[in-house]
Amino acid sequence: MKKQKISIFLYALFFLLFFSVTYFSIPKLLNFSLESIKETLKNNNNINIINISKVNYKVFPTPRLSIPNSNFTIGDGVFEVNNSELEIILNISQILNFKEIKYKKLLIKKGVSRISLNNINQVFDMITENKKKLTFKENNLIFLQKDNFFFEINDVLINTKAIGKKKELILNGSFLNNEILIKLDSALENKNNLTLKIPGLDISVKVFFEKKDSDSTNGAINLEVLNNFLKFNFIKKDNVKLSKGFIRTKLVNTSLKGEVTFKPNFFIKVDFETSNLNIKKLFLLIEKFFLSNNDRNLSLIKKINGQFNFRSKIEGRITNKNGEVLFKDFKVGKNKSIHLNGKINEFGKRGKIQFNLVKTFKYRNKLSKKKIEIIGFIIPSNSKIIFESISIDGSKISPKKTKDYQNQFQSDLIQGALANIFNEIKINRFLRSLL
Numbered sequence: 347m348k349k350q351k352i353s354i355f356l357y358a359l360f361f362l363l364f365f366s367v368t369y370f371s372i373p374k375l376l377n378f379s380l381e382s383i384k385e386t387l388k389n390n391n392n393i394n395i396i397n398i399s400k401v402n403y404k405v406f407p408t409p410r411l412s413i414p415n416s417n418f419t420i421g422d423g424v425f426e427v428n429n430s431e432l433e434i435i436l437n438i439s440q441i442l443n444f445k446e447i448k449y450k451k452l453l454i455k456k457g458v459s460r461i462s463l464n465n466i467n468q469v470f471d472m473i474t475e476n477k478k479k480l481t482f483k484e485n486n487l488i489f490l491q492k493d494n495f496f497f498e499i500n501d502v503l504i505n506t507k508a509i510g511k512k513k514e515l516i517l518n519g520s521f522l523n524n525e526i527l528i529k530l531d532s533a534l535e536n537k538n539n540l541t542l543k544i545p546g547l548d549i550s551v552k553v554f555f556e557k558k559d560s561d562s563t564n565g566a567i568n569l570e571v572l573n574n575f576l577k578f579n580f581i582k583k584d585n586v587k588l589s590k591g592f593i594r595t596k597l598v599n600t601s602l603k604g605e606v607t608f609k610p611n612f613f614i615k616v617d618f619e620t621s622n623l624n625i626k627k628l629f630l631l632i633e634k635f636f637l638s639n640n641d642r643n644l645s646l647i648k649k650i651n652g653q654f655n656f657r658s659k660i661e662g663r664i665t666n667k668n669g670e671v672l673f674k675d676f677k678v679g680k681n682k683s684i685h686l687n688g689k690i691n692e693f694g695k696r697g698k699i700q701f702n703l704v705k706t707f708k709y710r711n712k713l714s715k716k717k718i719e720i721i722g723f724i725i726p727s728n729s730k731i732i733f734e735s736i737s738i739d740g741s742k743i744s745p746k747k748t749k750d751y752q753n754q755f756q757s758d759l760i761q762g763a764l765a766n767i768f769n770e771i772k773i774n775r776f777l778r779s780l781l
Contacts, residue, residue, distance in 0.1 A: 383411070383434075386447050387418075392475040393452075394419045395432075409436045411447070416457070420480075421472035424465045430457025430485065451479035459502075462490045464608075469515065469530060472506075480506045487519065491612070491649075499526060511535060522547075548572045555580075578602065584609070588616065597631065598623045600658075614652035620659040625678065626765045633764070636671060636690055637697040637726045662686070669693075673701075679770045699724040705777050718777050722752075729764050731756055738780060751780065 380398045387393040395418035402412040416432040419425060433453040459482065461469075482504035489496045502519040517528040524546035532538040540553035548571060555565030562583050569576040578591025584607075591602040600623070604616035654664045662676030673688035685704040690697060700723055708715045717739055723732040733752040736743050743751075759772050767773070 383413075383447060386449075387434075387452075390449075390477045391452055391480055392421050392472065404433075410434055410453075411436065411449075416454075421468060421475065424461065424468045424472045426460045427454060427485075428458050428460075430459075431455040449478065451481060454480070454482045454485060456484045458486045458488060460488045460490055462493070463496060464492075476506060476508060480504075487517075497521070593618075596624070597627045612649065612651060614650070615655075616652070617655045617657070619657045623659050625660070625768045629765060629768065633726045636693055637695070637699075639694045679773075684770075684773070695727050697726070699726070705774075707778065707781070716781050718780055724764065724767075726764060729760060729762055731760060731764075731767070736780065743780075754779075 380401070383398060383401065384395055387395060395413075395416060397417070398413055400414060402414065404410050404412055411434040413432040413434075416430050417428050418432070420427065431454075433455060434447065434449045435451045435453060437448040437450045482502055485502040485504070487499045487502045487504075489498070499517070499519040499521050502517060504515065504517045506515045508514070511532075511534065513532045515528075515530040517526075519526050521544060524544050527541070527543045529541040530538065536557040538555055538557075540551075540555070542551040542553075543549065550570045552568045553565060555563050557563050562581065564579070564581040566579045567577065574593070574595035574597075576591070576593050578588045580589070581587045586606040586608075588602065588604045588606070593600050593602060598618075598620055600618045600620040602616055602618050604614065606615075607613045651667050652665070656662050656664075656676075660676065660678050661682060662678075663674050665672045665674065669691075671690040673686060676686040676688075678684050678686065683705060686701060688699050688701040690699050692698065701721070703720045704717065706715055706717045719737040721734045723734070724730075725732065731752065733748050733755070736748050736751060755776060759769065759776060760766055
């Protein structure tokens with residue numbers, strides 16, 4: 347009796363093993379039509395794949411078709427994927443359907459994906475048109491601006507799905523050696539939410555936007571970086587208009603408005619109305635960004651063209667155009683009595699700031715005044731100030747006196763720290779000594 351039970355068990359085990367091997371191996375024996383695979387991918391995931399050179403069948407970890415060295419696009423050219431392995435995860439309950447390929451999701455492994463920033467608005471359309479779940483794994487995602495490299499996220503894991511009206515894309519990866527999370531979702535038609543987090547850099551961004559029509563999108567952005575906060579509303583048509591914005595940091599408290607233009611060239615214009623500004627920290631930030639040998643900063647400087655206007659606490663504007671940074675018509679100090687213009691046209695450690703300073707002293711009788719003008723250079727790499735010329739009421743003083751005043755300014759005021767040039771009391775005391 348015992349031997350009979352063992353025999354029955356072994357027969358059942360053999361049958362189960364034989365059935366499993368046969369069941370899962372059948373698709374390998376089928377002659378899949380490459381055209382039918384292309385058509386199925388197009389209908390279910392809006393994937394346009396031109397050439398399929400090889401199709402492998404894998405049993406483990408679950409039955410699937412594998413297309414190595416795949417090159418294809420998703421959506422209307424939204425994603426371009428190269429050198430990836432495309433795996434079609436088969437639906438086990440339909441595995442014996444010989445007429446068509448039934449699958450529950452797609453897995454895109456490794457390779458490189460590219461997306462143009464101009465196509466970002468089409469990402470939700472891509473998710474909507476995907477009838478099957480789509481996953482990217484160990485992929486490198488490159489973002490392009492006008493077909494030029496902009497930035498890259500490495501070792502990407504992307505999951506997309508659409509359940510009824512709810513659409514969702516979740517991206518995890520590595521950005522500048524820091525973990526990054528991007529989540530794009532929508533529960534209501536045309537109302538979308540974007541969340542971006544880089545915990546290692548203490549960066550958190552939330553974007554709420556609504557597509558009004560084919561040409562217009564409006565919304566709001568909240569950005570937190572190292573306890574610094576930025577918020578503004580936007581309307582996107584041909585360009586992006588910014589309104590009701592403000593920045594709160596240890597450096598500045600200010601409201602802002604402006605616009606960003608992408609065509610024919612990228613250009614940003616922002617108006618700031620400051621209620622609080624730490625000029626010393628602003629100068630140190632400018633020095634670190636523009637005058638250090640940081641390749642990423644130097645590359646970014648060349649890409650950003652813009653104009654930044656300041657009002658209230660200080661007045662003036664900074665323009666960055668064609669690799670040149672100009673400081674125009676700045677009025678600073680008590681009663682905004684110091685006028686400054688400057689220029690940075692060489693960046694990195696060898697860079698320097700050319701400046702023109704004008705100070706007018708008015709006397710009590712208000713009938714007489716003295717105007718001092720100093721033209722020179724600031725050299726951050728060695729904390730030096732060079733005076734090229736000093737004029738009093740339009741008359742230049744001698745080169746020898748100019749040199750003496752330069753040495754006096756360097757020893758009495760700079761004292762090895764360029765930030766000391768923003769000590770208004772000492773600056774005024776020095777300028778009065780020239781009269």
